[in-house]
Amino acid sequence: MLGSSSTAHQQRVAFREALADGRLLQFPGAFNALSAMLIAEQGFDGVYVSGAVLSAELGLPDVGLMTATEVAGRAATITRSTDLPTLVDADTGWGGPANVARTIRSFEDAGISGCHLEDQVEPKRCGHLEGKELVSTADMCTRIRAAVRGRRDDAFVLCARTDARAVEGLDAAIDRAKAYVDSGADMVFVEALTEEREYAAFRDALDVPLLANMTEFGKSPLLSAQTLEKLGINVVIYPVTLLRLAMGAAEAGLAEIRRSGSQQGVVERMQTRSRLYELLGYDEYAAFDARLAGYLEEDPS
Structure with missing residues (x-):
């Protein structure tokens, strides 16, 4: 009753413990608190909050038009509706290093369990659109270090997303991911992979949890949970599925x-x-x- 019965810190700790046990965690995307409650009732491991979904609900394209305050506020209504950990799309962090640190703190205040930051330039594009541009590896590492410095609860999960596969190729994406982990990322989200072997290559190269995006109508094949688990993926998100169904x-x-x-x-x-x-x-x-x-x-x- 009245939503979550656990604290934000407890949910973050539970998320980290689940990541550590090696099994695949399924995080469907919620578009409001009611859909998050349905996700929890159906026995999923967590809730994902997609920037594309929040943008669409505002009648906007996913091109970085929302503010950090809007995302934190709307995510707060979702995360407090269940006891599941909630992972939120933080786009590029909405500014320079100080802005990124403030974003992390606002997400912590909202009760969120973790977020991912991406290496695109501002304004960003949806990860499965053409024409993406990336910041330098050094600039993205600065973003991640700023997030680490802004974090007050060490249990808050910081995930680095790279869009480099579609822009610079697989090897460059792996090199970027390694640098992001060295800068403090707890998990890596590799966007727009096109084959199972590419997921396997990331698994071989990195020893941190990996996140796969199973979004419909994108560049990545819709792999089953069983396949993703065999590939060593730790988290799978279904970001827009519920919104599209609804x-x-x-x-x-x-x-x-x-x-x-x-x-x-x-x-x-x-x-x-x-x-x-x-x-x-x-x-x-x-x-x-x-x-x-x-x-x-x-x-x-």
């Missing part, structure tokens, strides 16, 4: 209403009122405050 259903429902003049034809595809109440935990609130009892008497659907 928007696809919403678009179909609106088209039906427009066509027929009624939603009757899509009611069977909807989440029922009783199922929504179950997910939200109405019973727990009613048990806590007897004045709330009886909420399903009139319409159990």
Whole structure:
């Protein structure tokens, strides 16, 4: 009831312990607190908060238009809704070294368990678009060191994302990743790999946890959890999957209403009122405050 029952530090420690045990952790992307609650109920290991999703919800493209304050505020509503660790997209950190350090502290204050910083120039682009440009390795290492200096809770997970595979090639991406780890990154996120052998090459080259992005309609093949685990990947994110499913259903429902003049034809595809109440935990609130009892008497659907 009332969301998370664990502290932010406890969630961060749990995330680090899970990373250390070697199994694959699955982090679907949440687009709000309710979808995060569904992720937790379904037994996933954590929640991911995508910059592309938060941008889309604001009606904006994923080109660095959001602010750190907007991301931290919206991520806070998601992370406090469950006991799962939450990993958040921090883009390029929103500025110079001091800005990056402040971003980390604002994310800590929001209860977030970890974030990833990327090596693109500002304004950044979606990792699966053409035309990406990178900062130098030295400048990205400065970003990471700034994040480490800004971190107050050592359990907060700092992940370095590199987009170098599509820009400079596989070997250069591996070299960058090694430098990022040397600068203090706890985990590496390699964007837009195109083959299983490329994941294997990163696993052979690095001894820190690795994150894979299984986003639809991108450059990377949609590998199964079993395959990723065999490749030695530690975390897989499904950043936009839930938003795409929800928007696809919403678009179909609106088209039906427009066509027929009624939603009757899509009611069977909807989440029922009783199922929504179950997910939200109405019973727990009613048990806590007897004045709330009886909420399903009139319409159990």
